[in-house]
Amino acid sequence: MKVNTVIIGGGISGLSAANFLSKKTLDFLILESSDRVGGTINSSKVDEYTLENGPNTVLENNTVIQELLSDINVSEELIYPDLKKISNRYLLINDRLEKIPLTIIEFLLTPILSIYSKIKIFSEILVPRHINDTNVESFVKRRFGKEFHDNLIVPFLTGIYADTTSKMSSKNTLKKMWELEQKHGSIIIGLIKEKNKNSKSKLFTINGGLSKITELLSKKFINQLMLNTKVTSIVKLNETYKITLNGGEDIFCKKIISTIPAYSLKDLVFDDMLKNALSKVNYNPIDVFHFGFDRDDLETKIDGFGVLTKPQDKKSFLGILFSSNIFQHVSNEKKFLITVLAGGDRQKDLCKESPKSLERQILNEILPLLRIKSEPKLKNHFRWSKGIPSYSMSVEKLQKDIEFFEENNKGFYVIGNYHLGVSVSDCIKNSKELIETKFN
Ligand SMILES: Cc1cc2nc3c(=O)[nH]c(=O)nc-3n(C[C@H](O)[C@H](O)[C@H](O)COP(=O)(O)OP(=O)(O)OC[C@H]3O[C@@H](n4cnc5c(N)ncnc54)[C@H](O)[C@@H]3O)c2cc1C
Incomplete structure (x- = not known):
């Protein structure tokens, strides 16, 4: 042919x-x-749930996406999250959910960083710019200090790349930070100077799944x-x-x-x-679990986008997405769906365990953490043995x-x-x- x-x-x-x-x-x-x-885009319908085994959200950050969606006539079917409902994102501190600060007051009060670390962050304006690309760990530690790296950047980046910061290129993974540093000599100064340029990108999904x-x-x-x-x-x-x-x-x-x-x-x-x-x-493995609960089994309201872990937390998962908060259509209003991601470079051995035993380990950790009083009614698992490229x-x-x-x-x-x-x-x-x- x-x-x-x-x-x-x-x-x-x-x-x-x-x-x-x-x-x-x-x-x-x-x-x-x-x-x-x-x-990798892999949605499924199980019972009344819409499950995403691959990507959960797409960032509408360029006009090409809009062109593609309009070419297949689905622009009207996009679903955007309620930004107020998902603004809270959490980290773990002493096995408790701690909100990532969003305002300057929250930043000054947060226990996620010590006073020393907060001062170190402001001294970033004095750190000279990098000449050559360097790994993310040394880039962030040099500019913002160890705590900022360990407590914020590690969980955040493992949530996206499932990789270890000492192996990742800062120029290619922290693109925005790298550009601000190169252009303004300081990320903080760059953020202030370009404040008005930063238009907010929107996350979306589509009815029925991606x-x-x-x-x-x-x-x-x-x-x-x-x-x-x-x-x-x-x-x-x-x-x-x-x-x-x-x-x-x-x-x-x-x-x-x-x-x-x-x-x-x-x-x-x-x-x-x-x-x-x-x-x-190198490709890092990822296990994706979905758990669906009756809302009546939630002892407290679960709000926000989700929670990310860091190595010191010693958990069997990288993060949890509160899927029913992000996109309401993924479950009916009496149910609450969460998506748990495990694996990556940090936990790659977990992705060799039997899914049932890993599922048990994860449930033992998240039920008390999220104060859920019963086992999930829906359980679903998907393993990507070569999930995300480094x-x-x-x-x-x-x-x-x-x-x-x-x-x-x-x-x-x-x-x-x-x-x-x-x-x-x-x-x-x-x-x-x-x-x-x-x-x-
Ligand atoms: C668990 C997970 C969560 C993610 N979450 C997000 C997210 O929330 N948001 C986001 O933007 N991105 C996310 N990503 C990343 C994103 O989904 C992928 O980078 C993207 O979908 C890759 O698309 P692709 O077409 O380049 O490659 P692929 O999806 O890998 O497609 C390649 C295709 O090639 C086929 N193929 C392979 N070999 C051959 C061959 N020899 N001959 C013919 N066909 C072949 C495969 O079957 C496959 O269909 C996530 C990825 C994973 C694994």
Whole structure:
């Protein structure tokens, strides 16, 4: 079979690329190895609950997302949380939920940081800017001190990247802080000077769950999408690429957009340098548990967005999302749904335990913590053995290797959440950028 462009992977990156490419040509195929689209986006309906086994929320922080949603006519179906209901976020202090300060008064009063640490934070304005990228731990400790790093940054970043701060690149994970430091010499000064520039991004989901987005996209490309179609090898010929599929069939194409994880692409790519760079990308495992309770079993009202843990808390989970507070439609009003994330680099051994035993451990910890008097009526578990890619100090080298590969292999493009940004919004934006710049 011959086609101009092959998009490998039917997750949000691949389907977004298809969406934007379809405005220029329909001469493409999307190859997806599994029997469903969406990849990491994975919503399900169990009893009356809407469960998200992958991403729970998408950040509406660029206009490309709006374009994509309008292309599939779902802009009107977006659900935004009530910001007042989710403004409170918690950390643990001595096994109690402690609110993360939002105002200057709360900051001065919070027990999350000592007086010494609060003074150290203000002295950030005197710390010289970094010349080179450094890991997140040393970046934050140098600017704001150890307590700020240990008590706030560690829980916050493990909630997003499931990784350890000493391994993560500050330039690529704390992008905003890095830019403010580079531009103004101080993050605090930068925040003050750019106060009016910071427009608030909105979180959203969609009625029925985020999978609705990828399902609607897949319906649009019914003639281009091949499910249960795993790419098993790619060979470069003179002016074309030969893609072999699991069934043995070959596809010849001029252009390839790879959106598959690094560990999948490394087995396909013919270039040793890229193969080597991709094999170094580490993915952290994540276990996602959903628990649904009767509201009558909550001894106190649970408010806010959720709670994050730090290593010193010695818990068997990274964080809890109070899902029914964030999006009311995920359960009926008599029920309360929470989503618990465990694993990441810090707790990777937990993701080797049997789900039942881990579930028990977690419930033993969270029932007294949240003052819930009965066992959940709904229990659901999903394991991502390779969940979230690490943004380590070698990510820039990886980006350079990919650029070098693309320059030497005309028409072969490599995008994906392991080097261009992990969030769903980044994936959508990067797909559009690729189509706009390389497919004219
Ligand atoms: C537990 C969890 C929670 C998350 N929470 C959030 C969140 O709240 N908000 C947010 O913005 N982001 C979140 N993320 C990150 C975000 O969901 C992902 O980064 C994003 O969905 C990745 O999309 P993708 O299309 O790039 O890759 P994927 O979703 O991995 O899609 C790649 C596709 O390629 C297919 N494939 C692989 N190999 C082959 C092959 N050889 N041939 C053909 N097809 C192949 C796979 O089957 C898959 O469908 C979360 C991630 C996880 C794991």
